[in-house]
Amino acid sequence: MDTFIEEFGAVWGGFLGTVSLTAVSGVLALILGTVLATMRVSPVGPLRTFGTLYVEVVRNTPLTLMFFFWVFVAPSIGLLFPSLGFWPAVTALTLYTSSFVCEALRSGVNSVGIGQAEAARSIGLTFGQSLSQVVLPQAWRTAIPPLISVLIALTKNTSVAAGFAYVELVTVQRTLMTSNPTDGLWIFFGIALMYLIITIPLGVLAGQVERKVAFAR
Amino acid sequence: MSAEASVLYDAPGPRAKRLDAILNVVFTAVFIAIAAWIIYAWYERGIFDDRWEVLWDPPKNQTAGDVWMSLARGVGNTLKAAAIAAPIALAIGATVAIVRRGARRRLVTGSSAVVTELARGLPVLMLMFLAKLFFGWSPLWSVVFGLVVYNAAVVAEILRAGLAALPKGQREAGLSIGLSMMRTTLLIELPQAVRIMLPALISQMVVLLKDTALGYIVAYDELLRVVKLNRDFFGDRYLIPLFLVGALTYILINVAVSRLAVWLEGRMRRSPGAAKKNDGGDPMPEGGAEAARYTANTGRGTGGVPGP
Numbered sequence: 229m230d231t232f233i234e235e236f237g238a239v240w241g242g243f244l245g246t247v248s249l250t251a252v253s254g255v256l257a258l259i260l261g262t263v264l265a266t267m268r269v270s271p272v273g274p275l276r277t278f279g280t281l282y283v284e285v286v287r288n289t290p291l292t293l294m295f296f297f298w299v300f301v302a303p304s305i306g307l308l309f310p311s312l313g314f315w316p317a318v319t320a321l322t323l324y325t326s327s328f329v330c331e332a333l334r335s336g337v338n339s340v341g342i343g344q345a346e347a348a349r350s351i352g353l354t355f356g357q358s359l360s361q362v363v364l365p366q367a368w369r370t371a372i373p374p375l376i377s378v379l380i381a382l383t384k385n386t387s388v389a390a391g392f393a394y395v396e397l398v399t400v401q402r403t404l405m406t407s408n409p410t411d412g413l414w415i416f417f418g419i420a421l422m423y424l425i426i427t428i429p430l431g432v433l434a435g436q437v438e439r440k441v442a443f444a445r
Numbered sequence: 446m447s448a449e450a451s452v453l454y455d456a457p458g459p460r461a462k463r464l465d466a467i468l469n470v471v472f473t474a475v476f477i478a479i480a481a482w483i484i485y486a487w488y489e490r491g492i493f494d495d496r497w498e499v500l501w502d503p504p505k506n507q508t509a510g511d512v513w514m515s516l517a518r519g520v521g522n523t524l525k526a527a528a529i530a531a532p533i534a535l536a537i538g539a540t541v542a543i544v545r546r547g548a549r550r551r552l553v554t555g556s557s558a559v560v561t562e563l564a565r566g567l568p569v570l571m572l573m574f575l576a577k578l579f580f581g582w583s584p585l586w587s588v589v590f591g592l593v594v595y596n597a598a599v600v601a602e603i604l605r606a607g608l609a610a611l612p613k614g615q616r617e618a619g620l621s622i623g624l625s626m627m628r629t630t631l632l633i634e635l636p637q638a639v640r641i642m643l644p645a646l647i648s649q650m651v652v653l654l655k656d657t658a659l660g661y662i663v664a665y666d667e668l669l670r671v672v673k674l675n676r677d678f679f680g681d682r683y684l685i686p687l688f689l690v691g692a693l694t695y696i697l698i699n700v701a702v703s704r705l706a707v708w709l710e711g712r713m714r715r716s717p718g719a720a721k722k723n724d725g726g727d728p729m730p731e732g733g734a735e736a737a738r739y740t741a742n743t744g745r746g747t748g749g750v751p752g753p
C-alpha cells in the first residue's frame with residue numbers, strides 16, 4: 229500500500245503512457261479500419277480481396293508477434309523508427325486493432341436490411357443520399373457497441389508494449405513488484421484500478437449507447 | 446462484382462459494369478506494382494542472399510536439425526501452455542456459470558459478478574506478472590495462470606449468456622419431473638447452453654492460443670521466444686527467415702482452429718434434433734435473439750473468429 233502511494237509519480241507516468249498509446253492508436257485504428265471496411269464492401273474485386281486477406285491474416289496473428297515484427301524485424305528490411313518505444317507500439321496496435329474495427333463496421337453495414345436500400349432507391353434517392361440518410365445511420369447503431377468493446381480490448385492490449393521498451397502501467401507494475409516483492413498484491417490492485425479508470429467509463433458508455441440506439445428490427 | 450445483392454449498390458447496369466471492369470484492371474495492376482516494388486526494394490537490400498541458408502545449412506557448426514528441433518520445441522511449448530490452460534479455464538468457467546445460475550444469495554452472485562468483471566477487465570499480461578513476480582511461479586505456470594484467470598471469466602460470461610438464452614420451459618420441465626436445481630442445470634440446461642455457444646467457446650480458445658505468445662514477455666520459451674533466441678545465437682542477419690517460419694506457424698495453427706469452428710457451426714446448423722422443437726414453434730425463440738445480441742455486442746461467436 230505504502231509503495232503504491234510513495235511511487236504514485238511513476239504509476240501516474242505509466243498511466244499517461246497507457247492513455248496516450250490507447251488514444252493515438254485508437255484514433256488511427258478507427259481511420260484505417262474505416263478505410264479497410266470501405267474496401268471490403270466496395271464493388272471492386274481486388275480491393276475486396278485485399279481487405280479480406282488483410283483481416284484474415286491480422287486477426288489470426290498474436291499481437292506479440294506484431295510488436296516483435298515492428299521492433300526487431302522491420303529495421304532489417306529498412307523500416308526504421310526514429311526511436312524505440314512509442315511509435316513502433318502505435319504502429320503494431322493500429323494495424324492489429326484496425327482489422328477488428330473493420331469487422332465491426334462491416335457487420336454494421338451488413339445488418340441493414342436490403343429492403344431499406346431498395347426502398348431508398350425506389351423513392352429516387354441518389355447513391356450518396358441513400359448512403360447518408362438511410363444506410364449509414366442504421367449501420368452505426370449496430371456498429372457502435374462492438375466498436376466500444378474493440379476500444380476496451382485495445383486499452384488492455386497496450387500492455388503488450390511493456391515487453392518492447394515502452395513505459396506504461398504494466399512496465400511500472402513490473403518494476404515496482406521487483407523492487408518491493410512484499411507489497412506485490414497492493415501494487416497489483418493499484419495498477420488494476422488505473423486500468424479500470426479507463427475501461428469502466430468506456431463500458432458504461434457502451435451500455436448507454438446500446439440502450440439509446442436500441443430499436444426494433 | 447459478385448452476383449449477390451448488396452445493401453449499398455444497385456444491380457450494376459452497362460455503365461457500372463464497364464467501370465467495374467476498368468477499376469478491376471487498374472487496382473490489380475496497382476497491387477501487383479506495389480508488391481513488385483516491395484520485393485525489388487528487399488532484393489536491393491540483399492534480403493534474398495545466403496541468409497536463408499539458416500533454414501537448411503546454418504552457420505556456427507549447427508545442423509539444420511538443431512534449428513528445426515528448437516523451433517519444434519517452441520511450437521510444443523506454445524501448444525503445451527494452451528493445452529494445460531484451456532481445460533482448466535473451461536472447467537472453472539463452467540463452474541462459475543453454474544454457481545451463478547443456482548445461487549440465490551445476493552452475496553454469491555454479486556461477488557462472482559465482480560470477480561468475473563475484474564478478471565475480464567484486466568490485461569492478461571498483468572495477471573502473468575502477478576504470478577511470476579508475486580507468487581514466484583515458473584514462466585510456464587505464470588502463463589497458464591494468466592490465461593486461465595482471464596479465459597475462465599470470459600467462458601463464464603459466454604455460458605451465462607447461453608443459459609440465459611434457453612427457453613424457460615426447459616428449467617420448469619426439469620424441476621417438474623423432480624430433478625433438483627443443480628441436476629436441472631447440469632443435465633438439462635448446460636448441455637444446451639454449450640451447444641448454442643460452441644462457436645463462441647471455440648473462438649475463445651483461439652484467443653487463448655493467440656495469447657500464449659504473451660509468454661515471450663514473461664520469459665517462457667514458446668515459439669516467438671525460440672525465434673528470438675535463435676536470432677541472438679546466429680545474429681541479426683538471420684532474423685527474417687526465422688521470423689517468417691514462426692509467423693507462418695502461428696497463423697496456420699490459428700486459421701486451422703478457426704476453420705474447425707466454422708465447420709462445426711455449419712455442421713450443428715444442419716444436424717437434426719439440435720435445439721429444435723423444444724417448446725413448439727420457433728427453435729429457441731428468445732434464445733436465438735439473445736445469442737445474436739451477444740454476438741453483435743462482443744463480436745464473438747461469429748463462426749470461431751478470434752476476438753481482439
